[in-house]
Amino acid sequence: MPPRRTTAAAVAGAAAASAPAIPRIEVRKTYKLYIGGAFPRTESGRSYVVTGVDGAPLANACRASRKDLRDAVRAARKAFPGWAGKTAMNRGQILYRVAELMEGRRDQFIAEVSAAEGTSRPAASAAVDRAIDRWVWYAGWADKIAQVLGSSNPVAGPYFNFTIPEPTGVVGVVAPETSSLLGLISRLAPPLVSGNTVVLVTSETRPLPAVTLSEVLATSDVPGGVVNVLTGLKPELIPVLAAHEDVDALDAWGVPDDLRTETEIAALNDIKRVLRRPTTVSEVRFDWSDDRATERPEWIAAFLEMKTVWHPIGV
Amino acid sequence: MHDMPAEPRVPHFSSAKVAATSWGFGDGQAIPWEYAPAPEARDIVKLKERYGLFIGGREVPSSDGEVFATVDPATELVLAHVSKATPADIDKAVRSARRAGSRSWGNLPGRERAKYLFRIARIMQERSREFAILESMDSGKPIKESRDVDVPLAAAHFWYYAGWADKLEYAFPGRTAHPLGVAAQIIPWNFPLLMLSWKIAPALAAGNTVVLKPASTTPLTALLFAEVCREADLPPGVVNIVPGPGAVGMSLVTHPGVAKVAFTGSTEIGRLIAKGVAGTDKALTLELGGKAANIVFDDAPLDQAVEGIVNGIYFNQGEVCCAGSRLLVQESIAETLIDKLKDRLSTIRVGDPLDKNTDVGAINSRAQLEKITELVQSGVDEGAELYQPACDLPERGYFFRPTLFTNVAQSHRIAREEIFGPVLATLTFRTPDEAVEKANNTAYGLSAGIWTDKGSRILHMASKMRAGVVWANTFNRFDPTSPFGGYKESGFGREGGMHGLHAYVRLEDR
Numbered sequence: 003m004p005p006r007r008t009t010a011a012a013v014a015g016a017a018a019a020s021a022p023a024i025p026r027i028e029v030r031k032t033y034k035l036y037i038g039g040a041f042p043r044t045e046s047g048r049s050y051v052v053t054g055v056d057g058a059p060l061a062n063a064c065r066a067s068r069k070d071l072r073d074a075v076r077a078a079r080k081a082f083p084g085w086a087g088k089t090a091m092n093r094g095q096i097l098y099r100v101a102e103l104m105e106g107r108r109d110q111f112i113a114e115v116s117a118a119e120g121t122s123r124p125a126a127s128a129a130v131d132r133a134i135d136r137w138v139w140y141a142g143w144a145d146k147i148a149q150v151l152g153s154s155n156p157v158a159g160p161y162f163n164f165t166i167p168e169p170t171g172v173v174g175v176v177a178p179e180t181s182s183l184l185g186l187i188s189r190l191a192p193p194l195v196s197g198n199t200v201v202l203v204t205s206e207t208r209p210l211p212a213v214t215l216s217e218v219l220a221t222s223d224v225p226g227g228v229v230n231v232l233t234g235l236k237p238e239l240i241p242v243l244a245a246h247e248d249v250d251a252l253d254a255w256g257v258p259d260d261l262r263t264e265t266e267i268a269a270l271n272d273i274k275r276v277l278r279r280p281t282t283v284s285e286v287r288f289d290w291s292d293d294r295a296t297e298r299p300e301w302i303a304a305f306l307e308m309k310t311v312w313h314p315i316g317v
Numbered sequence: 318m319h320d321m322p323a324e325p326r327v328p329h330f331s332s333a334k335v336a337a338t339s340w341g342f343g344d345g346q347a348i349p350w351e352y353a354p355a356p357e358a359r360d361i362v363k364l365k366e367r368y369g370l371f372i373g374g375r376e377v378p379s380s381d382g383e384v385f386a387t388v389d390p391a392t393e394l395v396l397a398h399v400s401k402a403t404p405a406d407i408d409k410a411v412r413s414a415r416r417a418g419s420r421s422w423g424n425l426p427g428r429e430r431a432k433y434l435f436r437i438a439r440i441m442q443e444r445s446r447e448f449a450i451l452e453s454m455d456s457g458k459p460i461k462e463s464r465d466v467d468v469p470l471a472a473a474h475f476w477y478y479a480g481w482a483d484k485l486e487y488a489f490p491g492r493t494a495h496p497l498g499v500a501a502q503i504i505p506w507n508f509p510l511l512m513l514s515w516k517i518a519p520a521l522a523a524g525n526t527v528v529l530k531p532a533s534t535t536p537l538t539a540l541l542f543a544e545v546c547r548e549a550d551l552p553p554g555v556v557n558i559v560p561g562p563g564a565v566g567m568s569l570v571t572h573p574g575v576a577k578v579a580f581t582g583s584t585e586i587g588r589l590i591a592k593g594v595a596g597t598d599k600a601l602t603l604e605l606g607g608k609a610a611n612i613v614f615d616d617a618p619l620d621q622a623v624e625g626i627v628n629g630i631y632f633n634q635g636e637v638c639c640a641g642s643r644l645l646v647q648e649s650i651a652e653t654l655i656d657k658l659k660d661r662l663s664t665i666r667v668g669d670p671l672d673k674n675t676d677v678g679a680i681n682s683r684a685q686l687e688k689i690t691e692l693v694q695s696g697v698d699e700g701a702e703l704y705q706p707a708c709d710l711p712e713r714g715y716f717f718r719p720t721l722f723t724n725v726a727q728s729h730r731i732a733r734e735e736i737f738g739p740v741l742a743t744l745t746f747r748t749p750d751e752a753v754e755k756a757n758n759t760a761y762g763l764s765a766g767i768w769t770d771k772g773s774r775i776l777h778m779a780s781k782m783r784a785g786v787v788w789a790n791t792f793n794r795f796d797p798t799s800p801f802g803g804y805k806e807s808g809f810g811r812e813g814g815m816h817g818l819h820a821y822v823r824l825e826d827r
């Protein structure tokens with residue numbers, strides 16, 4: 003028998019074959035809140051189990067408290083002058099960059115959307131692509147909305163009179179419950195693009211893509227506090243958000259039907275602007291992939307104030 | 318003075334004269350003020366010896382192989398040779414643009430066009446330094462301006478119009494906007510890349526395809542832009558670039574496959590272009606010359622006004638169609654203002670465009686330098702009073718001192734003709750009505766400036782100006798969202814803003 007030629011590769015191969023395979027222990031991700039540019043756990047120390055549509059647990063999410071929500075409003079208020087004060091073009095560029103970063107995390111989003119919504123990979127992939135494109139669509143409005151909604155007004159007198167839109171302030175956004183990323187983005191982008199800051203209550207049952215989005219926001223150039231993301235139980239958070247007197251407007255699209263009236267009553271107490279889901283529209287059946295139904299300048303306009311300025315003309 | 322190594326390509330001029338002049342105290346006291354040269358390195362720019370045409374997404378030589386030289390006006394050295402398009406090349410470019418319009422680009426939804434334009438903007442930002450240096454080398458403008466104005470604004474135009482590509486229904490509510498087809502675009506040499514972006518960005522956003530002819534003295538940044546188009550994977554034929562002299566432009570304008578003509582340049586050439594379009598269905602926009610009045614009232618913040626006047630006429634060597642080339646100053650403050658202006662002029666640094674300290678670079682070409690020289694001579698001959706600060710000019714290259722004329726009459730050529738150089742003609746007025754009268758006493762109507770502390774007077778004067786852009790207590794401001802264009806012989810149509818889209822669409826009722 004000829005002597006066996008031993009090579010380094012053969013040795014390594016033999017060793018690998020003989021040793022029992024040790025599975026790598028995966029490093030799991032902790033899903034946290036996003037407040038003022040930081041990722042704290044809820045001050046309450048509570049969490050809840052997020053499951054896939056099949057009931058299998060996916061992760062623990064923070065169950066934000068009313069204190070977390072107040073902290074988030076404070077962070078949003080603090081960030082408002084800086085965000086609103088940026089030039090429209092700069093805001094547009096910053097938001098566009100968010101889309102660039104989402105593109106880089108595409109696979110992660112697809113996996114999370116697919117797990118959260120129980121959809122196939124191709125369907126989840128289509129939803130993620132659409133979400134990125136929709137973000138780009140809204141980002142493009144930053145330096146155009148004033149041209150479409152503003153005006154110069156031919157008043158009957160020697161005055162120069164013009165009307166310009168300005169952002170309302172801090173906007174509470176209650177995200178859609180079913181569409182975990184595409185729906186979320188369709189609600190989050192409109193108030194942001196004009197210079198509002200946002201306190202976002204995510205989908206209660208499908209919050210994970212929103213948390214990943216907050217990680218994207220944190221690494222983009224969106225300043226801390228411009229978007230604040232809270233996961234938790236909607237019945238716990240919505241009444242506090244709606245009643246909070248330092249919140250100027252509320253996007254109530256994702257408010258569950260049984261909380262609708264009481265939420266609006268609370269919000270209107272301090273004359274918040276409320277953007278409501280029409281009572282005829284079902285939250286579950288709404289088609290977020292319909293561009294015409296979801297790419298709407300009036301969703302931007304809902305969180306704008308119109309300012310009219312008069313100035314005399316004369317020598 | 319510092320010992321400086323001999324550096325033949327960077328003209329270095331003695332600061333002795335500058336140091337000998339006063340710079341702002343008006344008391345004759347000389348403050349020595351020397352600047353060490355701070356030249357921008359050129360090595361980021363990889364110049365090729367030869368550049369082809371950009372047709373159908375590829376760099377191709379011209380059909381007859383002919384080339385022309387493009388020169389660095391600061392050194393008079395040849396930078397590169399560039400293919401000169403022939404009528405056959407123009408035909409090929411228009412056909413390629415038509416093909417792209419009916420296939421790849423024409424079938425692309427607005428949101429996908431938008432993403433291409435965003436890509437282009439991004440790449441221009443990423444390569445901004447390269448663009449800025451090449452622009453200064455080829456055009457003679459100070460690096461300070463190409464770096465901080467031309468290139469960022471050019472990228473910003475692509476940004477802005479990118480967002481319109483998928484929102485045209487909001488720019489034209491109730492109507493459907495269709496592209497016109499192939500746009501023939503001819504741009505001047507004063508802002509080569511910026512004018513390219515003013516032309517190409519709205520055209521592509523609206524779904525048109527383009528054939529663009531850069532000016533024959535400044536083709537290089539347009540050809541670098543061709544590289545950007547390739548890097549962005551823009552479908553072939555959407556953008557075609559065909560350098561050459563004026564005759565190339567005329568054969569482009571008159572090509573039957575062209576649906577739209579956009580021209581920026583002199584009124585003289587604008588007339589020829591307009592005649593070339595006459596009798597066809599081609600759409601036309603013209604952005605032509607100017608002779609803007611910069612009006613200073615006695616209550617104006619004078620130091621701010623001086624800065625505005627200097628920026629208005631010496632920015633880009635005064636080679637700006639909307640330059641504030643006529644200073645109208647209220648009689649009661651004329652003496653004070655002129656004194657301040659002269660002091661300020663003595664601090665202007667003329668020289669190497671690639672030096673970061675340079676305020677006024679090289680005149681774009683020998684022909685332009687001769688034109689300026691001739692017109693300035695006419696000012697002297699007609700009796701106006703000439704002032705030029707004492708500063709040495711580089712030995713080589715096309716340079717001209719910042720020039721100020723006082724005692725100018727409205728009939729003087731320097732008050733009527735567009736000089737397109739660093740030459741300011743000063744006239745005076747007593748009442749607002751007289752200012753209006755004099756400001757509007759020109760065949761042009763591109764821009765105007767008003768300096769006063771009184772808001773109501775700004776608006777009154779603004780309403781009286783027969784000019785397309787009126788700057789109040791500022792001058793030479795540009796933004797992609799802001800429409801720009803002239804009254805009277807300064808042209809028609811607007812570029813920039815929502816209005817800039819109108820020039821590139823055909824509207825249909827829904």
